[in-house]
Amino acid sequence: MEKKNLKFHIIRLIKILYKIYKLFYLKKKIIKLRKIINSYNYRYYILNNSNILDYQYDKLLTQLIKLENLYPYLQDKYSPTQLVGAKYKSFVFFKKKNHKIPMLSLNNVFNENDLFKKFFFPINKIINKSSFCCELKFDGIAINLLYKNGYLVSAITRGDGIIGENITQNILQIKNIPHILKGKNLPKILEIRGEIFITKKNFKLLNQKKLNQNKLFSNTRSAVLGILKLNKNINKKIFNLFNFLSYGIGFINKNFFLNQQEILKKLKYYGIPTCKHTKIYSSYYKIVNFYKYFKKNRHLLPYNIDGIVIKINNIKKQNIFGYTNHAPKWAIAYKFPSQEKLTLLKKVNFQIGRTGILTPIANFNTVNINGVNISFATLYNINEIKRLNLKIGDNIVIQRCGDVIPKITNVIISKKSIKKRKNILIPKICPSCNSILKKKKNNILYCTSELFCKAQLKAYLKHFISRNAINISFIGEKLIDKLVDKDLIKNSVDLLNLNNFTLSKVENLGNKSIKKILKFLKKKQKVTFNKFLFSLGIPEIGIVTSNIISFFFKTLEDFLNTNLIKLQNITSIGEKTSLNILNYIKKKHNINIIQNLLKKIDIIYPNNISEKNFFYQKKIVITGKLKFITRHNLVNQLMILGAIINTNISKKTNILIVGINPSSKLLKAIKFNIKIINENKIIYLLNQINNFEKY
Numbered sequence: 161m162e163k164k165n166l167k168f169h170i171i172r173l174i175k176i177l178y179k180i181y182k183l184f185y186l187k188k189k190i191i192k193l194r195k196i197i198n199s200y201n202y203r204y205y206i207l208n209n210s211n212i213l214d215y216q217y218d219k220l221l222t223q224l225i226k227l228e229n230l231y232p233y234l235q236d237k238y239s240p241t242q243l244v245g246a247k248y249k250s251f252v253f254f255k256k257k258n259h260k261i262p263m264l265s266l267n268n269v270f271n272e273n274d275l276f277k278k279f280f281f282p283i284n285k286i287i288n289k290s291s292f293c294c295e296l297k298f299d300g301i302a303i304n305l306l307y308k309n310g311y312l313v314s315a316i317t318r319g320d321g322i323i324g325e326n327i328t329q330n331i332l333q334i335k336n337i338p339h340i341l342k343g344k345n346l347p348k349i350l351e352i353r354g355e356i357f358i359t360k361k362n363f364k365l366l367n368q369k370k371l372n373q374n375k376l377f378s379n380t381r382s383a384v385l386g387i388l389k390l391n392k393n394i395n396k397k398i399f400n401l402f403n404f405l406s407y408g409i410g411f412i413n414k415n416f417f418l419n420q421q422e423i424l425k426k427l428k429y430y431g432i433p434t435c436k437h438t439k440i441y442s443s444y445y446k447i448v449n450f451y452k453y454f455k456k457n458r459h460l461l462p463y464n465i466d467g468i469v470i471k472i473n474n475i476k477k478q479n480i481f482g483y484t485n486h487a488p489k490w491a492i493a494y495k496f497p498s499q500e501k502l503t504l505l506k507k508v509n510f511q512i513g514r515t516g517i518l519t520p521i522a523n524f525n526t527v528n529i530n531g532v533n534i535s536f537a538t539l540y541n542i543n544e545i546k547r548l549n550l551k552i553g554d555n556i557v558i559q560r561c562g563d564v565i566p567k568i569t570n571v572i573i574s575k576k577s578i579k580k581r582k583n584i585l586i587p588k589i590c591p592s593c594n595s596i597l598k599k600k601k602n603n604i605l606y607c608t609s610e611l612f613c614k615a616q617l618k619a620y621l622k623h624f625i626s627r628n629a630i631n632i633s634f635i636g637e638k639l640i641d642k643l644v645d646k647d648l649i650k651n652s653v654d655l656l657n658l659n660n661f662t663l664s665k666v667e668n669l670g671n672k673s674i675k676k677i678l679k680f681l682k683k684k685q686k687v688t689f690n691k692f693l694f695s696l697g698i699p700e701i702g703i704v705t706s707n708i709i710s711f712f713f714k715t716l717e718d719f720l721n722t723n724l725i726k727l728q729n730i731t732s733i734g735e736k737t738s739l740n741i742l743n744y745i746k747k748k749h750n751i752n753i754i755q756n757l758l759k760k761i762d763i764i765y766p767n768n769i770s771e772k773n774f775f776y777q778k779k780i781v782i783t784g785k786l787k788f789i790t791r792h793n794l795v796n797q798l799m800i801l802g803a804i805i806n807t808n809i810s811k812k813t814n815i816l817i818v819g820i821n822p823s824s825k826l827l828k829a830i831k832f833n834i835k836i837i838n839e840n841k842i843i844y845l846l847n848q849i850n851n852f853e854k855y
């Protein structure tokens with residue numbers, strides 16, 4: 161009996177020991193898994209450089225979720241399953257959450273007089289010498305990120321300044337917001353404040369790609385706001401288009417900092433994106449010059465700004481001035497003049513675009529916005545006329561959307577103008593080829609004649625010669641118009657086969673120009689595979705999709721023999737795009753055109769670039785004005801040779817190409833001992849390669 165008992169106890173003990181061992185082992189495994197996933201997250205979200213495939217990452221995360229569900233006592237609220245897991249949940253949105261300290265706004269001034277009167281004068285009365293931190297005022301949506309022990313736990317919109325909306329799930333998708341802070345001695349609790357925004361480039365992509373449930377946004381700020389509000393059934397990838405820049409902090413458990421500059425430096429050290437254009441000045445004139453510089457050059461920035469922000473740098477001095485109910489007294493926003501102008505709609509013309517869609521163009525009395533005269537704007541399609549309830553004689557508000565494209569954002573109907581309004585007559589036949597227009601499901605009108613319609617042919621040929629396609633700069637858009645109007649060319653092959661006889665029939669085209677064009681067309685054009693695909697003008701195949709396709713298919717032949725399954729295997733290519741491609745390659749006429757194009761074009765495939773050429777895999781930066789070659793052409797040629805073109809100099813840069821009036825990049829290159837090449841030398845080297853080496 162005793163023996164039996166002993167055996168029973170031993171077995172129990174072994175079982176308990178095994179359980180303890182298993183727990184210990186599992187805990188170690190969970191910690192290890194969390195560490196691995198965190199390091200992948202770090203690479204993905206902070207370095208923007210993922211080194212794991214999605215399905216492998218999912219496998220690791222599922223493993224961790226399983227283990228944590230089996231042993232709930234090993235769960236941890238800072239585990240990556242609690243943060244990045246959100247990637248796989250649907251978007252939950254709009255739950256209210258308090259800020260730890262209020263998120264205030266800024267007082268604005270719009271001219272130098274007010275800047276002095278309302279900001280510098282009261283400050284100078286109390287403290288005689290102070291330095292100011294001058295920052296850009298990012299035009300996005302304010303956000304408050306809460307980090308506990310370095311882990312991102314929530315992201316809240318500004319709301320009423322006290323309570324905002326919890327949009328953590330969406331914010332986790334933004335690549336440059338770290339889920340975990342870098343560095344040592346991290347504060348236990350830290351609120352980081354900044355702005356989420358969309359770059360001008362991504363804004364264009366957004367409006368083109370219709371990722372946004374077919375909504376067209378009029379400016380970058382409304383795009384961010386609109387997308388955050390779309391929420392339901394939204395394509396998660398849309399948040400990849402967003403960016404974040406921080407301008408300061410809110411609550412912090414210890415008081416670490418002496419001045420604003422130090423805060424921004426520390427944030428950078430933590431891996432938080434901050435703006436590189438921030439400057440510290442004590443001189444009033446330098447501050448005003450900072451404003452003037454960015455007012456003039458803001459179009460060069462990749463994102464929109466609506467002014468500058470001037471802050472007393474020293475935090476003790478900031479506290480002397482304190483806050484009003486809604487804004488600090490130690491900071492001011494010095495805003496740029498409004499980008500909107502009011503004018504009168506004179507008439508609406510109708511054009512047919514490359515895809516056959518009828519596009520209304522609004523003509524109005526000329527307005528000047530930021531130094532540019534504008535007298536017309538596209539209305540995209542006829543639905544826009546209805547949406548705006550637009551009529552001839554209306555007072556309209558013009559905005560330069562995304563800082564560039566003019567757009568009618570509003571119609572102001574006054575009692576005075578209401579009687580004079582005249583309906584806009586929508587055409588029933590194509591204004592170019594007179595064929596009867598058809599209606600799409602969404603009421604958009606289009607011409608079905610494809611390249612038999614001269615307007616569509618002209619638009620296509622302009623696309624064909626454009627920079628991102630074949631890149632033929634010797635044939636201008638006006639020449640294309642003339643050639644098509646005179647029935648001298650019917651397709652892209654005719655364009656590449658232009659001869660003296662045809663060209664001499666074009667009015668006002670001198671012998672010199674003809675010679676130039678023919679000399680250029682005599683050579684076979686070298687075009688990278690992605691650009692060739694783009695040049696075909698397949699509906700919905702933009703340059704981004706062309707890039708993706710060019711990496712997926714090794715050769716053009718592979719691409720032409722593709723099928724629906726293969727196409728749908730390419731991430732980010734949907735069914736509609738796949739069908740457009742199949743539709744295109746199914747048509748004999750298109751294959752015929754491609755075959756004839758290949759007689760005049762050499763396609764360069766990514767893996768066909770000779771590794772022996774001097775520029776292969778070299779990291780190259782260009783500075784200054786070029787005299788003999790356009791920058792775009794140079795970049796294009798270097799890329800064909802496999803060079804990597806960067807915008808900023810770093811120690812890793814191999815070559816700096818220098819033109820006239822180089823920037824400080826030249827000094828940096830000298831400091832880092834980087835090879836410097838001038839324009840003449842680069843042209844010489846490129847010519848040598850073009851003559852002696854086959855790509």
Ligand code: IVH
Pocket residue numbers: 264265266295296297298299301302303318354355407408469487488491493
């Ligand atoms: S500081 C307590 N700095 O502008 C003062 N704000 O119009 C906090 N903004 O709500 C603001 N760029 O969202 C500051 N460099 C910058 C900014 C900036 C954009 C936004 C911010 C603020 C709004 C006020």
